[in-house]
Amino acid sequence: xxxxxxxxxxxxxxxxxxxxxxxxxxxxxxxxxxxxxxxxxxxxxxxxxxxxxxxxxxxxxxxxxxxxxxxxxxxxxxxxxxxxxxxxxxxxxxxxxxxxxxxxxxxxxxxxxxxxxx
Amino acid sequence: xxxxxxxxxxxxxxxxxxxxxxxxxxxxxxxxxxxxxxxxxxxxxxxxxxxxxxxxxxxxxxxxxxxxxxxxxxxxxxxxxxxxxxxxxxxxxxxxxxxxxxxxxxxxx
Numbered sequence: 542x543x544x545x546x547x548x549x550x551x552x553x554x555x556x557x558x559x560x561x562x563x564x565x566x567x568x569x570x571x572x573x574x575x576x577x578x579x580x581x582x583x584x585x586x587x588x589x590x591x592x593x594x595x596x597x598x599x600x601x602x603x604x605x606x607x608x609x610x611x612x613x614x615x616x617x618x619x620x621x622x623x624x625x626x627x628x629x630x631x632x633x634x635x636x637x638x639x640x641x642x643x644x645x646x647x648x649x650x651x652x653x654x655x656x657x658x659x
Numbered sequence: 660x661x662x663x664x665x666x667x668x669x670x671x672x673x674x675x676x677x678x679x680x681x682x683x684x685x686x687x688x689x690x691x692x693x694x695x696x697x698x699x700x701x702x703x704x705x706x707x708x709x710x711x712x713x714x715x716x717x718x719x720x721x722x723x724x725x726x727x728x729x730x731x732x733x734x735x736x737x738x739x740x741x742x743x744x745x746x747x748x749x750x751x752x753x754x755x756x757x758x759x760x761x762x763x764x765x766x767x768x
Contacts, residue, residue, distance in 0.1 A: 545702070572754055583746060583758030584703065597755075632702050636754055644691050644710060646753030650702025 543567065545651035547633050553657045559621035562654045566614070566635030572596075573610055574648065575618050576632040584632055590616065591640060620656075628658045661686035661749025668763040671741075677734040679762055681747030684728040690751050692723060694732045696743040697761070703746065706732065708753065737766045 546565040554560050566573050571592050576584035587606065589597040592613040601608070605624070610616040620627055634648040664682040671677040683692060694706040707714055707721045709730070714721045720733040734741055746761040 574754075581760075583744075583760055585758070586756070589754065634702070640752075640754070642752070644708060644753065647693075647705035647708070648695075648703075648753065648756065650704065652700075653702050 545633055545635055545649055547631075547651040547654055549654055550652065551655050551657075553659065554623055556625055556658050557622040559619065560623055560656060561620075562618045562631050562633075562656075564616045564618070564633030564651060566616070566633070567649055570635035570637055570649070571613070572636045572646075573616050574632075574634040574636075575608055575616070576634065576650075578630045578632055578653070580629070587618070596640070623656075623658045625658050628656055630655050661690050663747045663749055663759060665745070665747050665759065665762040667760070668765065670765050670767060671734075671737045673739060673766055673768045674736055677737040677741065677764060677766065679732040679734075679745050679747075679764060680729065681732070682729045683747070683749045686727055686749045687751075688727075690749045691753070692721065692730050693746075693748040693750055693753065693756060694719070694721065695746045695748065695756075695758075696741075696764075697746070698740075698743040703758070706745075737764075739766050739768060742766045 573590045575587045578584040590610040608618045630653040632653045634650040636648045661683045693708040695703040697703045709721045723730045744761040
């Protein structure tokens with residue numbers, strides 16, 4: 542079974558530039574997540590999709606970050622304009638996720654995109 | 660979600676059991692304990708989860724105390740490939756995880 546795919550793996554940009562990350566989840570997984578992981582910290586959820594609808598985007602800095610999941614499969618996360626503090630690894634994950642069912646729903650993570658903003 | 664407390668780091672000898680503790684004294688009755696790990700330069704990997712009973716799978720065992728205030732993840736025969744950051748998370752739903760800093764486990768030969 543193919544895992545979660547992400548691209549690019551690495552990206553270096555200057556502040557105020559824009560950048561986009563792409564994620565292809567495991568086939569059949571309805572739920573897709575984007576996390577931000579700053580060096581030395583655990584991942585922080587930015588946004589969660591159920592099919593092509595947003596379930597939770599409470600921690601997404603909406604003034605500069607946007608995400609979409611067209612057709613309920615692939616997803617893109619965009620940052621415009623980037624700031625120095627956006628330097629982090631951006632992780633995509635997916636799960637079968639039956640909403641409001643306790644337990645299970647384990648998440649499968651991709652390798653991440655390491656973003657460096659200079 | 661329940662707040663969890665884990666040691667910052669631990670060492671373990673290769674081939675020995677690695678026992679990773681986690682305190683979650685504020686966990687509510689219907690919140691699960693999830694364990695994930697993150698090997699260097701990779702995304703987190705699900706290990707195991709449990710509610711009240713002890714659980715075992717091909718990767719690890721999870722021992723939850725009767726009062727549910729703490730748990731221990733056991734890797735029965737640690738290898739160098741088990742060197743990673745291990746996250747203990749208390750959550751009602753597996754799709755609502757809040758990751759802390761975790762425990763850095765170093766397996767040494």
